[in-house]
Amino acid sequence: MYKFKYHRTSSLNEARSQFGSCDEPRYIAGGMTLIPALNLRLDRPSDVLDIGHLDELRGIQDDGDTISVGATTRHAEVAKSSVVQSKIPALAKLAGGIGDPLVRNRGTIGGSLANNDPSADYPSAVLGLGATVHTDSRTIAADDYFMGAFMTALEEGEIITKISFPVPETAGYGRLAQPASRFPLIGVFVAKTSSGPRVAVTGAGPGVFRVEEMEKALSGNWSAEAIKDIAVNSDEFASDIHASAEYRAAMITVMAGRAINS
Numbered sequence: 001m002y003k004f005k006y007h008r009t010s011s012l013n014e015a016r017s018q019f020g021s022c023d024e025p026r027y028i029a030g031g032m033t034l035i036p037a038l039n040l041r042l043d044r045p046s047d048v049l050d051i052g053h054l055d056e057l058r059g060i061q062d063d064g065d066t067i068s069v070g071a072t073t074r075h076a077e078v079a080k081s082s083v084v085q086s087k088i089p090a091l092a093k094l095a096g097g098i099g100d101p102l103v104r105n106r107g108t109i110g111g112s113l114a115n116n117d118p119s120a121d122y123p124s125a126v127l128g129l130g131a132t133v134h135t136d137s138r139t140i141a142a143d144d145y146f147m148g149a150f151m152t153a154l155e156e157g158e159i160i161t162k163i164s165f166p167v168p169e170t171a172g173y174g175r176l177a178q179p180a181s182r183f184p185l186i187g188v189f190v191a192k193t194s195s196g197p198r199v200a201v202t203g204a205g206p207g208v209f210r211v212e213e214m215e216k217a218l219s220g221n222w223s224a225e226a227i228k229d230i231a232v233n234s235d236e237f238a239s240d241i242h243a244s245a246e247y248r249a250a251m252i253t254v255m256a257g258r259a260i261n262s
């Protein structure tokens, strides 16, 4: 690990202003992605600005038709939240399946979304539910937020403050774990929302994406039967020792069916 200066920020405003005055700053929340990257010398920040303890970025709020989850809320807190469990149980289930207890007790929803690993779980829920990402300067609709693997609409130094999830009529999550990392090899989040069905897939390709053909089929018939013959094009999917692109495509249909039945 290269040397860097560590700053424990005392507020969102201080974090933002310190970011502007450092050479190569990085925020840190749970450290579950950044620390391994530093350990492996994949990144070399001059300064690490800790925002993980800021209460103003943390917590879960029931806003009636939406649930707000603060950016530094841990995965374990989302999984155990009675609000999330009662209003969007599929989101609680998703959070409870991330990594292991250490990762769930340290990792944050904001860190996961800022990092946007193409195999991360949360992006599928954010896109599948049509959530809104709030930052220190604006709001970004899920459909405009994800820009491909490890790329998002965030500007340099912009901080995610919270995510608001509209409460769906129903939702489900189907997940096939990659046997080595336990990240999803395929994860499919389905939701029956006020604007129609949404189906979002993580793990298969270079970033989370929606499957319009499944969404259309589900709008007339919310059942696994309605999508069982839909084959997703695998041209842009990864092929590696864990699964071929064709297998990943086939598992999208299977996991979508399980998500609907869950």
Ligand SMILES: Cc1cc2nc3c(=O)[nH]c(=O)nc-3n(C[C@H](O)[C@H](O)[C@H](O)COP(=O)(O)OP(=O)(O)OC[C@H]3O[C@@H](n4cnc5c(N)ncnc54)[C@H](O)[C@@H]3O)c2cc1C
Binding pocket: 026, 027, 028, 029, 030, 031, 032, 033, 034, 035, 036, 071, 072, 097, 098, 099, 100, 103, 106, 107, 108, 109, 110, 111, 112, 114, 115, 117, 119, 120, 121, 122, 158, 159, 160, 161, 181, 182, 183, 184
């Ligand atoms: C062993 C292991 C297993 C894992 N398994 C899974 C899994 O199964 N599924 C899954 O989805 N993930 C998994 N993860 C990743 C985990 O969910 C991380 O918590 C997450 O990717 C990053 O969250 P963090 O709070 O730790 O972010 P950090 O490591 O602190 O930060 C990550 C990046 O996000 C930036 N950042 C952090 N917070 C903000 C913010 N509020 N605004 C703007 N930028 C911010 C940082 O600057 C940094 O660039 C795993 C990680 C490990 C180590």
